[in-house]
Amino acid sequence: MTAAAPSPVAPVQDESLLRAALKGLVVPLCGVAFAFGVWSLEGRVLDAYDTVTAMNIGVAMMLAVSLNIVNGMTGQFSIGHAGFMALGGYTSGMVTYYGSLLLWGTAARQGGPFGAGEWLFAASCVAGGLVSACAGYVVGLPSLRLRGDYLAIVTLGFGEILRVLLQQTNRVIGSREGLAEAKWRELIPPPVGGAVGFNGLPKYTNLFWVGLFLSLTVIFAVRLKRSAIGRSMIAIREDEIASYSVGVNVTRVKVRSFVIAAFLAGVAGGLYAHRIGVNIEPRDAGFQRSFEYIIMTVLGGKGSVTGSMIAASILTYLPEWLRDFDRYRMIIYASLLIAMMLLRPQGLLGSREIWDFLPWFRKRRGTAR
Amino acid sequence: MADFVQTLETALAVGSLYALIALGYTMVYGILKFINFAHGDVVVLGAWISYTVAQWCLKRLAPADGPPLWLGPVVLACAMTVCGVLGFLIERLAYKPLRRAPRLNVLITAIGVSLLLQNVGQLDAVFGSSPVSMPALLPNPALVRMSFGGPGSSEVVIGLVDATIFVTAGLLMLALETIVYRTRLGAAMRAVSFNAETAALMGINANRIISFTFVTGSVLAAAAGFLYAMKYPGLNQPAHTIWVLLGLKAFVSAVIGGIGNVRGALLGGFVIAFVEQFGAFYISSNYRDVYVFALLIIILLIRPTGILGTPYREKV
Amino acid sequence: MPLLEIHDLHVAYGAIKALRGVSLNVAEGEIVTLIGANGAGKTTTLRAISALARPSQGRILYGGESIVGRPAHQVARAGLVHVPEGRGIFLNLTVEENLELGGYGRRDGGIEQERDRVYALFPRVKERLRQVAGTLSGGEQQMLAIGRALLARPRLLLLDEPSLGLAPRVVQTIFQVIREINQAGTTILLIEQNARMALQVAHRAYVLEVGQIIMEGAAADLAASDDVRKAYLGVHG
Numbered sequence: 042m043t044a045a046a047p048s049p050v051a052p053v054q055d056e057s058l059l060r061a062a063l064k065g066l067v068v069p070l071c072g073v074a075f076a077f078g079v080w081s082l083e084g085r086v087l088d089a090y091d092t093v094t095a096m097n098i099g100v101a102m103m104l105a106v107s108l109n110i111v112n113g114m115t116g117q118f119s120i121g122h123a124g125f126m127a128l129g130g131y132t133s134g135m136v137t138y139y140g141s142l143l144l145w146g147t148a149a150r151q152g153g154p155f156g157a158g159e160w161l162f163a164a165s166c167v168a169g170g171l172v173s174a175c176a177g178y179v180v181g182l183p184s185l186r187l188r189g190d191y192l193a194i195v196t197l198g199f200g201e202i203l204r205v206l207l208q209q210t211n212r213v214i215g216s217r218e219g220l221a222e223a224k225w226r227e228l229i230p231p232p233v234g235g236a237v238g239f240n241g242l243p244k245y246t247n248l249f250w251v252g253l254f255l256s257l258t259v260i261f262a263v264r265l266k267r268s269a270i271g272r273s274m275i276a277i278r279e280d281e282i283a284s285y286s287v288g289v290n291v292t293r294v295k296v297r298s299f300v301i302a303a304f305l306a307g308v309a310g311g312l313y314a315h316r317i318g319v320n321i322e323p324r325d326a327g328f329q330r331s332f333e334y335i336i337m338t339v340l341g342g343k344g345s346v347t348g349s350m351i352a353a354s355i356l357t358y359l360p361e362w363l364r365d366f367d368r369y370r371m372i373i374y375a376s377l378l379i380a381m382m383l384l385r386p387q388g389l390l391g392s393r394e395i396w397d398f399l400p401w402f403r404k405r406r407g408t409a410r
Numbered sequence: 411m412a413d414f415v416q417t418l419e420t421a422l423a424v425g426s427l428y429a430l431i432a433l434g435y436t437m438v439y440g441i442l443k444f445i446n447f448a449h450g451d452v453v454v455l456g457a458w459i460s461y462t463v464a465q466w467c468l469k470r471l472a473p474a475d476g477p478p479l480w481l482g483p484v485v486l487a488c489a490m491t492v493c494g495v496l497g498f499l500i501e502r503l504a505y506k507p508l509r510r511a512p513r514l515n516v517l518i519t520a521i522g523v524s525l526l527l528q529n530v531g532q533l534d535a536v537f538g539s540s541p542v543s544m545p546a547l548l549p550n551p552a553l554v555r556m557s558f559g560g561p562g563s564s565e566v567v568i569g570l571v572d573a574t575i576f577v578t579a580g581l582l583m584l585a586l587e588t589i590v591y592r593t594r595l596g597a598a599m600r601a602v603s604f605n606a607e608t609a610a611l612m613g614i615n616a617n618r619i620i621s622f623t624f625v626t627g628s629v630l631a632a633a634a635g636f637l638y639a640m641k642y643p644g645l646n647q648p649a650h651t652i653w654v655l656l657g658l659k660a661f662v663s664a665v666i667g668g669i670g671n672v673r674g675a676l677l678g679g680f681v682i683a684f685v686e687q688f689g690a691f692y693i694s695s696n697y698r699d700v701y702v703f704a705l706l707i708i709i710l711l712i713r714p715t716g717i718l719g720t721p722y723r724e725k726v
Numbered sequence: 727m728p729l730l731e732i733h734d735l736h737v738a739y740g741a742i743k744a745l746r747g748v749s750l751n752v753a754e755g756e757i758v759t760l761i762g763a764n765g766a767g768k769t770t771t772l773r774a775i776s777a778l779a780r781p782s783q784g785r786i787l788y789g790g791e792s793i794v795g796r797p798a799h800q801v802a803r804a805g806l807v808h809v810p811e812g813r814g815i816f817l818n819l820t821v822e823e824n825l826e827l828g829g830y831g832r833r834d835g836g837i838e839q840e841r842d843r844v845y846a847l848f849p850r851v852k853e854r855l856r857q858v859a860g861t862l863s864g865g866e867q868q869m870l871a872i873g874r875a876l877l878a879r880p881r882l883l884l885l886d887e888p889s890l891g892l893a894p895r896v897v898q899t900i901f902q903v904i905r906e907i908n909q910a911g912t913t914i915l916l917i918e919q920n921a922r923m924a925l926q927v928a929h930r931a932y933v934l935e936v937g938q939i940i941m942e943g944a945a946a947d948l949a950a951s952d953d954v955r956k957a958y959l960g961v962h963g
């Protein structure tokens with residue numbers, strides 16, 4: 042379980058560069074195909090309500106999978122994941138909203154499917170991810186000095202500070218003229234709506250973009266788990282001191298896991314902010330929201346990508362299904378969490394993936410844990 | 411000057427509440443090495459039980475000239491008893507089965523217990539989900555008046571309620587300090603916290619000590635909840651963010667003082683209250699939570715184990 | 727009937743078998759020593775006796791009664807007192823508090839008598855009562871550990887490497903005290919790497935190797951045996 046673990050990749054001497062490149066593209070292309078697939082369901086199989094639920098599930102899956110990189114694979118404990126999500130969401134919202142105002146003079150939706158507006162939106166999600174990643178770096182840095190519970194507290198503090206700061210932001214500016222005439226004090230702190238949330242965002246999020254970013258996240262996470270960095274993350278989770286002694290740069294790997302997870306959460310935040318019918322709000326950054334994602338990763342199993350996805354979909358779907366029992370929802374969540382820890386602490390799948398349960402696949406792959 | 415003294419007085423009152431709550435966090439951490447997230451919810455329960463008991467008694471008695479003086483202590487005792495029992499049960503049912511599990515699992519369980527308490531408390535059959543107003547159990551005449559500057563200038567008043575908070579909190583802290591540092595039981599608690607296995611070799615029943623710790627922490631939390639309800643009679647519903655923040659700040663106090671250290675929790679409680687209150691008054695009250703968490707992060711980076719914490723030593 | 731009887735004791739840590747069928751007994755009034763190399767299972771044996779390690783198989787009888795499965799604090803209260811490896815001093819408590827905790831499990835009062843005895847045995851401990859135990863030297867900590875165990879008024883004292891890391895002079899003192907404690911009526915089961923000293927002070931000895939007893943006998947006989955001399959006393963030829 043070290044960085045030097047042998048990788049099962051065969052030597053690629055006689056393979057042309059082009060073929061290698063094509064081979065590398067196959068899996069991401071599957072992701073794109075998946076995105077088109079789910080998108081085509083919209084309006085046909087799924088009505089408007091189902092579509093929203095499906096998007097929520099997709100976003101929740103992204104957040105659970107990304108949090109699992111820190112909490113599950115690396116064995117750190119972040120209680121600030123919602124903070125990264127919200128940071129990405131607000132950033133992305135600023136890019137689409139004020140970008141649209143500057144480019145087209147209106148914040149309304151621009152162009153149809155794959156029109157200019159949607160590409161701006163896709164870019165804004167990535168921008169949100171990058172800003173979150175920077176924050177992830179800053180928050181991950183204390184892991185130089187802190188470990189375990191203390192690190193958890195710092196991440197919690199990050200989310201809470203962000204929540205309070207977002208509450209103090211300025212009102213959203215409604216027009217290009219308003220933006221041009223705005224005084225400094227209307228721009229700093231940024232005009233993203235304060236306590237009521239960032240209203241007026243164009244609602245670009247649809248099943249295609251959710252499907253695309255989700256499949257890229259999942260592919261990335263699965264590959265990460267099998268990569269050298271992923272192995273060192275798991276090594277740190279299992280025994281930090283032993284990892285040190287075999288040459289894993291523990292600090293760097295920990296910070297990296299934070300940065301990666303924050304990036305993915307930031308992208309998911311972009312999708313979250315542009316959903317139909319809801320605004321992103323300061324309390325989305327708070328730790329209660331973070332707890333929801335923690336519950337998903339715990340339920341799914343530590344380090345299990347597919348496990349987190351299953352848990353995310355169950356926990357997002359359950360409240361829809363139990364609408365009438367809304368007041369019992371958190372009670373059920375909480376009981377589930379406690380029961381899980383007492384009866385099956387390793388989570389639904391443990392640290393395995395869903396395909397590890399399929400016999401033929403397991404045989405082919407050897408024991409990939 | 412009057413503003414300064416008034417802020418100081420508020421900070422002391424709030425600080426003693428934080429300190430009372432922080433003690434519970436710190437004692438549990440000292441012995442079991444995990445953050446008992448559910449502790450803040452015991453405080454909420456203490457406040458709501460105080461309200462329920464006070465309301466019930468007042469309805470029964472319907473006193474003509476205000477509530478009798480003995481009512482306050484009775485309400486406090488009820489809250490302490492119920493919370494003490496609850497603390498015992500939480501430990502027995504949720505944490506004890508996990509004694510040998512990884513700490514992360516216990517932490518997650520604690521989060522679960524916290525969510526459970528909050529949301530069960532919100533049920534209509536329990537406390538309901540709307541805010542209530544705590545009846546005044548004490549008259550609040552001014553005990554101390556300090557005026558600053560000439561006539562007509564502002565003056566600072568310390569009322570009976572605040573004085574009661576100081577005295578009650580002070581007595582409880584003193585009692586705990588005595589138990590922990592002056593008795594055999596306290597020595598046993600500190601021994602278990604240092605090394606539970608070796609403590610067992612002394613004939614110390616670690617499970618009993620742990621139960622005692624939870625009960626003590628919960629009793630103090632109940633008192634804090636009661637005092638909080640006295641000072642801020644508008645009680646929010648059990649899952650309200652304001653409670654979560656109260657618990658979090660107390661917890662931050664414990665961490666800043668050096669978690670696991672009883673005196674550190676007291677110090678931390680006052681430090682946090684001072685930073686919060688003075689920051690709110692002199693800079694901006696909008697950011698009061700930011701001061702607290704920023705201070706937390708700064709202190710953790712400078713002194714990762716808190717002000718009075720002993721340096722962390724990794725066992726290899 | 728021996729005070730302590732162990733039959734076919736097995737202890738495993740996960741897949742690793744630390745003890746594989748250890749049997750030994752200690753009679754009232756004896757000093758018995760268990761010698762062996764690092765990792766032979768000496769400490770595990772003591773830990774199993776005082777219920778810190780759970781045996782997978784085997785019987786442990788103390789005063790004729792089985793004590794397997796009892797919690798550690800009850801075993802300690804029954805007078806079977808274990809001074810663990812590394813002394814087990816609570817470094818965050820004062821010396822006096824450490825001593826007091828020795829008598830924690832006693833319900834009979836009368837601790838003063840033992841306390842005076844400890845002060846007489848270890849005058850240096852008495853001088854430092856108010857100090858935090860973390861400030862004591864290694865030798866002082868070992869004295870405190872033994873003194874603390876005496877406050878429990880043990881019937882059987884388990885000592886794990888009392889000479890570890892101590893200066894030769896201090897080692898002499900400690901062994902002198904062990905002898906005195908025994909003469910005052912306390913039975914002792916002693917683990918030592920310093921086999922020479924252990925065999926001098928003990929009446930009987932067992933040699934433990936990879937989780938099994940390979941030799942037993944009177945201490946003087948073992949000390950004279952060639953095998954023991956070569957393997958544990960560093961005498962060649």
